[in-house]
Amino acid sequence: MDEFDLDGVGETRDEAESRGQATWTIGELAREFDVTLRTLRFYEDKGLVSPRREGSARVYGRRDRARLKLVLMGKRVGLSLSEIREMLDLYDLRDGQVGQMRAAVERFNAQIAILERQRRDIEQALDDLKRTVSLVSGMLRHREARED
Template identity: 70%
Template sequence: MAHLAGITRDEAEGGTADSKAGAFTIGDLAREFDVTLRTLRFYEDKGLLSPRREGLNRLYSRRDRSRLKLILMGKKVGFSLAEIKEMLDLYDLKDGQALQMRVALKKFQEQIGVLERQRQDIEQALEELHRTVDVVSGMLRQKEAGAA
């Protein structure tokens, strides 16, 4: 999942940052990824992100930043947070990535099927709407011509 989202393994395994130079505030990530602070706290509550605390401040590591990028990519293509968490948790097992890759590949293939079915449904709905627009437009032209 990490490689497919444009994140290298090194970036995804950045670990917790030991200095402020490698850390991001909640505001930094919110601005960078155009999400709300509430969204980031929600992902933390769900166990998707694990910022460290310095007093009242949350400091996110490069690893958290990479995970957020993966979360948002997963959501964009239609995965649920539970599915995203499962894939991220598998990635954390560090089993040489074989298990994570098999699970992710299966989920990606399933999601492609879901999206293709949705696309077919959308295309069919658009065709029906275009036909309806043509019929209603013709009826409207007849009404307007008869009224003139």
């Protein structure tokens, strides 16, 4: 994924289309972001992205692509889809993005604290496992030496 950028996430479809934006098919976005077509359809069903239709084809614009980036970043850092949805909804308020930026900072700081706690727990678990492996390996060597 290229540099993280939310440009276009809060645009309406009409605003994006009036600027002559680029468009992507479902397959192109799936390949670019390494997700399945089913995943993109699921996000559409949940209202996280809203591609327009040309016949039976889904056509994703700049806004959808930016929103997909935010969804995937949120998933990667451990946010639930409902938390991601709340953040996306803030972009639709169109209040100059101050409110959504404050909410995003609060949400991200809370998630950072959770992830740091999880990292400490993982580091402790790894240390415990390494000590256990060392202990059991020593016992194994001792028993194998007695069998010889």
